[in-house]
Amino acid sequence: MFFAQYYLDCLSHASYLIADETTGQAVVVDPRRDVSEYLADASARGLTVVGVINTHFxxxxxxxxxxLADRTGAWIGYGRRAETEYPxxxxxxxxRIVLGDxxxxxxxTPGHTPExxxxLVYERAGDEVPYGVLTGDALFIGDVGRPDLLASVGVTAEELGAMLHDSVQHKLMGLPDEVRVFPAHGAGSSCGKNxxxxxxxxxxEQRATNYACAPMDRDAFVALVTAGQSTAPGYFAYDADLNRKDRRLYDSATAARALT
Known part of the structure; x- marks a missing residue:
């Protein structure tokens, strides 16, 4: 297995390239908009990106x-509740997405968003315990994803918080202790508070040290994770909507329009 984490400090954002080196099939998870690094690494290792997964909008x-889809022909995957302008x-x-072994x-794992x-990443198809889990914005190191970002579009923080309680306390904490956790963000992101x-x-480690992973009922969990959240940046709703749309592709050769 080839497994690489790409960390973009200015966004506190982590993305991932996972591949079976025998078949050469690869998937990128939560890619940044400039995809050149993934493609360069894939090319250097003889890998073909066959799929792209966004853990959420x-x-x-x-x-x-x-x-990535334009450059490679890869399919784009989202949770089943997602609706987009593109296929x-x-x-x-x-x-199960089989890349080879x-x-x-x-x-x-809804809660940060409904979709x-x-x-789960299995190094070998027959393994009972996964190598790791890419948790997107459901579970961070030391925190969980904030459930209040969609309150302005018809889903309350309490509704999402109840979903997040099940996702974190039952599903993710139901995994074995040795499973590695790879989130989509680190310190500095406004997607969580800690x-x-x-x-x-x-x-x-998260079971032992993450305040939101300690056993508690749904009401206590929702009260805990919704308390003390900073005001969401104004561009968050704009970006989330743009990620649903069939927008213009990024072109590094095109100069940014100058502001007055």
């Missing part, structure tokens, strides 16, 4: 799913 940046592969609970399995998914500077962890 990102609000803090415009993702690179359309750019997507809707990914449901338990669906390396297998990705979808776990629906959020996590991706994110660590660490870029990976384990389920066991």
């Amino acid at each position: 990102h609000a803090d940046f415009v993702a690179g799913h359309l750019e 997507i592969r809707k990914l449901a609970e338990g669906e 390396v297998v990705l399995e979808i776990m629906e 959020s998914v996590s991706v 994110l660590s500077t660490e870029k990976s962890s384990t389920i066991g």
Whole structure:
């Protein structure tokens, strides 16, 4: 298995390239808009990007799913509740994406957004315990994704918080302690309030140290994770909507329009 994390400090954003080196098939998860680094690494290793997964509609940046699909012909995957202007592969609970002996399995983990998914990574198809889980914005190192960002579009923080309680307390904390945790963001992101500077962890470490992973009932969880959240930046709703749209592709050769 080839597994790489790409961390963009200015966005506190982590994305991932996972591949089976025998078959050469690869998937990128939560890509940034400039996709050149993924493609360069894939080319250098003889890999072909066959799929792109966004764990949810990102609000803090415009993702690179359309750019990757345009450059490689890859399918674009989202959780089954997602609706977009462009063709997507809707990914449901338990669906397995076979790259060869390396297998990705979808776990629906709504709460930060209704369509959020996590991706279990199996180094070998027969493994009982996954190598790791890409948690998107459901579970961070030291925190969980804030459930209040969609309150302005008809889903309350309490409704999303109840979903997040099940996703974190039951699904993600139901994984074995040794499973590695790879989130989509680190310290500095406005998608949570207590994110660590660490870029990976384990389920066991989060069970022991993450305030939101301690056993508690739904009401206590919702009250805890919704308290003390900063005001969401004004561009979050704009970016989340743009990630649903069939927008213009990024072109590094095109100069930015000067502001007055």
